[in-house]
Amino acid sequence: MRHRRIGELMTREVVSVSGDAPFKELARVLTHHRVTAVPVVDGAGRVMGVVSEGDLLRKAADHGAVPGDRPPVPELEAWERAKAEGTRAEELMSAPAVCARADWTVVEAARLMEVQGVKRLVVVDAEDRPVGVVSRRDLLAVFLRGDEDIRREIVDDVLGATLRLDRADCTVEVRDGRVELAGRLPYRGMVPAVERMCAMVDGVVSVSTTRLGYETDDTPGRHGTDDTPGRHGTDDTPGRHGTAAGGSGR
Template sequence: MEHRTISELMTRQVASVQLDTPFKDIAQKLADSAVSAVPVLDSLGRPVGIVSEADLLRKAADQSDLSGRTPLPHLEAWERARAEGRTASELMSAPAVCAHPEWTVVEAARLMEVQHVKRLPVVDETEALLGIVSRSDLLRVFLRKDKAIQEEITREIIGRTARIGAGGVTAEVMQGEVALHGSVEDPLLIPVLVRMCTGVDGVISVAEDLKPTMTAGPADSVEGAQLGHE
C-alpha cells in the first residue's frame, strides 16, 4: 500500500518570521496571511519555534482590566515571561516540533497527538523549512473517494493475499466504512485482512463477516470414497 506522504499534503508557501521580528509585525503577518500561527526561523532558515495567536493573546490577557468584569488570569513564570515578550524569540513556543516530507499521515498525526500541537513545520535533511502541515491537512485523506479506497483494498490487500487464501473475499466501501465479505482458507488470515484494511488512507472503520472455507478432512474423504463404491 502507498500511503500519502506529508510532502503531498503540506502547504509549501509558508508565512514565517525571524527571531527578532517585533510583536506588531507578527500580528500583521498572521492577519495578512490568514493563518493562526507561523514558524520562527533562524538565520539558516531552520524552524526554532512557533508563534501563534495564543502566544500574542497572552499579552492582551495580562493587561489591566479597569472594568473589573473578568479576573486576571494566573500565569506561571514562563507564561508571564512570554506575556512580557516583544519579539518572536521571546514569544514563541520552542523548540519547534517538526516532521519530514516522507512521513505518512499516521506518523505526523501521532507526533501531533503526543506533543499536543496543531501543526508541524516540515523540514529537509538539513532541518531547513520546506512547508507546514496542519491537522486539517491530515484530515484531507478522509475525503478520499469510496471507489478509490475499494480499488486499493481489492488490488493491494485482497489481490496480494489471494495466494494465501483470500481469493473469496470482496470489499464494499461506503462513506469510508469498509465491509469485508466472503471466505478465507485460514481463519488466522481474518484479523490480518482487517488490520491491513484499517491502514488504508481514508478508511474510517472495518467490519467483516468472513468465514473459514470448509475443506474436507481425512475422515470425510474416506467416507466419501466408501459412498462412491456403494
C-alpha cells in the same frame, strides 16, 4: 498499500519570521496571511520555534490593568508570564518547534500531533529549514478519497499483492469509507489480519468482517480442520464460529 505522505498534503507556501520580529509585525503577518501560526527562523533559516495567535493573545490577556480594573491574569506560570511580557518573536515563541518531515506518513504526523497536543506541524528538510506546514485539516483530506479508489487499493494491494488471495475468495464493498468484506478465507487466523490491514488503508472509516468466513480453524489449541458442526466454514447461525464476526474503525 501506501500511506499518503505529508509532502503530498502540506501547504508549501511557508510564511516565516525572524527572531527579532516585533510584536506588531507578528500580528500583521498572521492577519495578512490569514494563518494562525508562523515558524520563527534563525539567520541560517533554521526553525527555532513557532509563534501562534495564542502566544500573542497571552499578552493581551495579561496586559497591565488600569487603576480600578481587574488585575492581570493571575494563573500564569513563570514561563508563561515571561512570554506574556515579551516583545519579539524569540521571546514570544513556543520552542522547540514540533516539526515533521515531508516523507512521513499521515499516521506518523497524526500521532505526533496527538501526543504533543498541537494543531499543526512545521515540515522541515534535512537542514531544519521549513518547506511546508501541515494542519489537522490537511490530514483529514485522506478521508475525502472516493469509495472506488479505496476498494481498488484493498483488492489490488491488500488482498492481491500482499495476501495473494484469489479475487473470488473475498469480495469488497465500500460505502462512505465503510468497508464490508465477504467470502471465505483459507484460515481463521487470516480474518483479523485482513481486518487490520484494511483498516490501515488511507480513507477507511471502519471495517466489517461479519460476512467473512474461513475454511480451516488454525487458532491455538486446534490441529488441522475441526469437523465439529458450526466450526468449519461459514455458518450463519448466531454465535457460531464459522462466520468471523468483528469490525474495526480508524
